[in-house]
Amino acid sequence: MPQPLILAVPKGRILADALPLMARAGIVPEAGFGDENDRRLRFRTDRDGLELIRVRAFDVATFVAHGAAHLGIVGSDVIAEFAYAELYAPVDLDIGHCRVSIAEPAGLARDDDPTQWSHVRIATKYPNLTRRHFEARGVSAECVKLNGAMELAPTLGLADRIVDLVSTGRTLKDNGLIEVEVIAEVSARLIVNRPAFKTRPEVAALVEAFRGAVA
């Protein structure tokens, strides 16, 4: 018997939308998978030879890139941040829609002209993506890495601006910030470890199952 295939699923907000999609792809987890109070991290499915792991959103990409998981479900924001060569992202799952944007305090935004920036100091969970974005237009970005609550950084003097996810815009508004530029539109993708895709035909079959589930 070959080792079971492992599908890595993020335990955050994508999970609720991922479960019906997985069901349409013919993957039904054992009881407890969608239950936050269940402390197990690895679960069986109704498919022989396919197991699930429940990990943090950023770690899905890492497990799959290193081949510890064969497939994963993860936001395109995370894929862009890591830019792992070993990841192949063949299916846009049409869930987890939001955008990665630059925001700054309303007071600063009033007279600000982003085309005049030459150096910016940014608080973000996405330092690589941010640096790449600014480098492409000749602006140097000094990034302060945070894992959440980026919105606090400008008022507390940690950074002038932030790069963060925006969906409804409510978090920015409630913290006195204005979205000044969209860096990228985001949705969740099915990711696959490239060597596993080449060597395990069941991986390609699962990719097709997800393609069918989205269509």
Ligand SMILES: Nc1ncnc2c1ncn2[C@@H]1O[C@H](COP(=O)(O)OP(=O)(O)OP(=O)(O)O)[C@@H](O)[C@H]1O
């Ligand atoms: N407001 C949002 N609207 C839509 N999708 C979002 C939103 N925020 C995050 N996402 C998507 O969901 C993914 C996971 O976000 P979530 O907020 O669940 O994780 P997190 O709190 O950042 O993760 P962790 O708790 O592991 O640090 C993001 O990478 C992104 O693709």
Ligand SMILES: O=P(O)(O)OC[C@H]1O[C@H](OP(=O)(O)OP(=O)(O)O)[C@H](O)[C@@H]1O
């Ligand atoms: O535009 P909105 O609809 O307000 O959504 C944006 C917020 O959603 C995400 O945070 P999340 O709620 O996942 O909390 P987090 O700080 O734990 O990441 C993101 O980091 C923003 O803070």
